[in-house]
Amino acid sequence: MTRSTAETLVTDWIAGIEESFAEAADDRVTEEIALAGAPVRLEFASARMFDRLAPGFAHLVEPAAAPPELTIRIWDSAGAIAEPPLPDVPPGPRGRIYYSEDGSVRVAYQPGLKLFSVLDRYRGLGWFWCSAAEELPYWESSSPFRQLLHWWLPSRNMLLVHGAAVGRAEGGVLLVGRGGSGKSTSALACLESDLLYAADDYCALDDRAPAVHSLYCSGKLEPAHAARLHHLPEPTIDGDGSEDEKAVFFVQDNYPDRVCRSFPLRAVLAPKIAGDEARMVPLAGAVALRALAPSTLLQLHPADPEAFARMARLVNSVAAYSFELGREIAAIPSAIERLLDELGPA
Amino acid sequence: MKVRVNAPHVIAETIGGETIIVHLSTGCYFNLGGPAVDIWEGVAAGEASAAITQRLLARYEAREAEIGAAVTRILSELEREELVVADNGGAPATDGAAAAPAPTAARAPFEEPSVNKFTDMQDIILLDPVHEVDARGWPHTDPANA
Numbered sequence: 001m002t003r004s005t006a007e008t009l010v011t012d013w014i015a016g017i018e019e020s021f022a023e024a025a026d027d028r029v030t031e032e033i034a035l036a037g038a039p040v041r042l043e044f045a046s047a048r049m050f051d052r053l054a055p056g057f058a059h060l061v062e063p064a065a066a067p068p069e070l071t072i073r074i075w076d077s078a079g080a081i082a083e084p085p086l087p088d089v090p091p092g093p094r095g096r097i098y099y100s101e102d103g104s105v106r107v108a109y110q111p112g113l114k115l116f117s118v119l120d121r122y123r124g125l126g127w128f129w130c131s132a133a134e135e136l137p138y139w140e141s142s143s144p145f146r147q148l149l150h151w152w153l154p155s156r157n158m159l160l161v162h163g164a165a166v167g168r169a170e171g172g173v174l175l176v177g178r179g180g181s182g183k184s185t186s187a188l189a190c191l192e193s194d195l196l197y198a199a200d201d202y203c204a205l206d207d208r209a210p211a212v213h214s215l216y217c218s219g220k221l222e223p224a225h226a227a228r229l230h231h232l233p234e235p236t237i238d239g240d241g242s243e244d245e246k247a248v249f250f251v252q253d254n255y256p257d258r259v260c261r262s263f264p265l266r267a268v269l270a271p272k273i274a275g276d277e278a279r280m281v282p283l284a285g286a287v288a289l290r291a292l293a294p295s296t297l298l299q300l301h302p303a304d305p306e307a308f309a310r311m312a313r314l315v316n317s318v319a320a321y322s323f324e325l326g327r328e329i330a331a332i333p334s335a336i337e338r339l340l341d342e343l344g345p346a
Numbered sequence: 347m348k349v350r351v352n353a354p355h356v357i358a359e360t361i362g363g364e365t366i367i368v369h370l371s372t373g374c375y376f377n378l379g380g381p382a383v384d385i386w387e388g389v390a391a392g393e394a395s396a397a398i399t400q401r402l403l404a405r406y407e408a409r410e411a412e413i414g415a416a417v418t419r420i421l422s423e424l425e426r427e428e429l430v431v432a433d434n435g436g437a438p439a440t441d442g443a444a445a446a447p448a449p450t451a452a453r454a455p456f457e458e459p460s461v462n463k464f465t466d467m468q469d470i471i472l473l474d475p476v477h478e479v480d481a482r483g484w485p486h487t488d489p490a491n492a
Contacts, residue, residue: 178466286364286377290464294368294375297357298470303370305357312359 010102013085017118017127020084021045024075032068033060034261035149036156036204036213041068045075048133053144055236056216058252059259070152072126072145076133084129086116099301108147108301113137117147121155138237142218142248143202149215150300158204158213159307162296165198165212166190166336170345171266172198173336174205174212175323176292182271182325185229186332188219188249192231193333196260197251207314210265210346217252217259228329264346267319267339268292275324278335285312288320319343348394349421349430356429358386367429373468376429381406381413382459385420389430395421408456416459423461 025045031054033040041064042057044050053074077083087109089098094112101107104122109115114131126148130136150160164175164187172195175183184200191197198214205212226232226247233254235247252259270283270291293311297303321339325332351358358367365378365386378386381402388398398421399414406413424430 284362284364286362286366289359289361290366290375290377293359293366294464294467295470297368297370298373298467303357303368305354308357308359308368312361316361 007103010105014105014118014120016085017129018073020077020082020129021073021075021127024077024081025073029054031057031061032064033057034062035060035070035215036153036158036206037262038069038156039064039066041071043071043073045073046078046133048078049074049076052133052136052141053128055250055253056142056144056218058250059214059217059256060261068124069155070124070126072128072148074128076130078132078134083131084116084127087111097301101302106151115140117145119148119151121151124152126152138220138246138248141237142220142246143216146202146300149204153204154304154307156204157208158206159310160202160215160296160300161205161292161311162202162299163205163292164200165203165214165263166195166333167198167212167260167263167266168194168196168340169260169263171340171343172196172212172263173267173269173339174203174265174292175269175271176288176295177270177272178291178295181291182273182323184219184221185225185329186271186323186325186336188221188229188232188251189329190333190336191251191255191258192330193337195258195333195336196263197255197258198260198263205265205311205314207310207317210314210318211262212265213262214260217250219249219251220246221249223247265314265318266343266346267321268315269321269323269336269339271323271325273325275326277324278326278328278331279324280321280335280339281324283320283322285315285320287322288315347418347421348433349389349425350392350433351390352428352431358390360387369427369429372428373465373470374427375464375467376427377462377464378459380457380459381416382420382461385417385459386424389421389424402456405453406456407453413456416456420459420461427461427463 027046029044029047029050031042087098089111091111096112098109104120106119108117116129119126128145153160164183165172166187167173175186187200198212200219203212203215236250237248268288289312293308355371356369358365365383367376384402385398388401395417399417402413403410
């Protein structure tokens with residue numbers, strides 16, 4: 001059987017990507033992690049890429065017990081390393097994304113940031129390239145490979161969602177809402193309590209027997225907000241004070257016993273900066289869905305209508321509350337603990 | 347008048363008597379409640395405005411003219427927000443009389459339907475606009491130029 005011209009072109013193009021990675025990978029560092037319960041291998045071409053992108057997965061590192069279900073090859077073109085065969089598209093503004101899909105291969109390219117993500121879903125093989133490690137924006141260090149994981153997680157019947165998550169081994173909460181609603185502050189405030197930390201911005205969600213799976217052990221806050229959480233260590237990546245630059249913490253570094261990989265989901269909370277005292281007010285499922293779904297669907301491409309349906313089923317299957325955060329940050333974890341006590345184990 | 351959902355740019359879910367609609371290209375999202383949910387469900391089912399009016403007449407206590415005017419207004423608003431587009435082709439519109447559900451025993455009071463628009467997530471799309479590359483574009487190279 002002969003391959004079509006289109007198949008040959010994609011195969012040759014992938015071969016060009018592999019060639020670029022191989023040229024860069026003279027100082028390869030491999031990390032085996034358990035991500036959303038699956039063995040995943042991260043192949044960093046260099047220590048500089050490892051240093052920028054591996055810390056977020058530190059809580060998931062474990063020896064591989066089985067062949068990886070996903071392998072991601074990660075490199076940059078610092079020095080004289082040839083760039084991979086990049087799409088010929090106009091640069092445009094910083095965040096502009098070009099997306100293409102061809103059979104099992106999905107591609108996203110941000111020419112303004114020079115970030116390139118490719119996933120071959122059938123082969124369980126992904127590639128992530130940037131022009132230079134030191135130019136990676138802070139959010140790529142705190143939440144690496146979001147696009148690749150958004151494409152890959154459905155193969156595990158999971159969704160990547162925009163939300164923070166804290167709880168106990170027997171059950172926890174998902175905090176949802178647009179940026180600035182208090183998700184990160186709430187999640188990082190819980191580090192001083194008995195609650196476990198799973199996410200501050202993105203996590204994997206299994207809606208069948210509702211459960212949250214941690215993807216990253218990072219937390220990020222605007223520097224002014226970070227200053228209000230006195231227990232936090234010095235950030236690993238320091239915000240420069242500008243509006244779009246946040247301080248990034250790797251929770252595993254300072255609270256290794258407070259980070260967890262997953263827990264059953266007991267409730268969805270929509271934090272709201274309101275009230276004098278932290279309290280939970282029951283919320284209609286539709287309002288919770290409004291807090292969860294648009295911010296998730298609009299950030300990750302392509303948006304999947306089935307993911308929207310699954311998020312709707314999720315908010316129907318667990319309790320939902322508006323979480324009025326009150327004035328005292330220290331009261332946030334106790335309010336969540338009280339709620340979990342009331343709800344009991346899953 | 348017949349319109350259809352502006353897929354794939356628009357996706358929607360109905361939960362607890364409320365429909366949430368997300369426009370993936372503009373970054374706006376919307377909620378519909380009460381009779382507006384019935385109107386959206388009629389659109390999604392491929393019904394023309396006459397059939398949607400009959401659908402509402404079976405459920406709500408109001409004059410046909412009042413409901414018909416509300417249906418026209420909401421469909422126009424949905425079209426203005428590009429949540430629906432005119433459907434001049436495809437399957438024939440479902441005939442209103444034939445499609446009319448049997449009136450429910452106790453019809454609900456008719457409240458003026460409304461479309462609520464939220465723009466607080468729009469900056470996501472404005473900052474990170476997405477461009478689909480068509481099948482002839484990258485990553486393929488045009489064989490003629492290869």
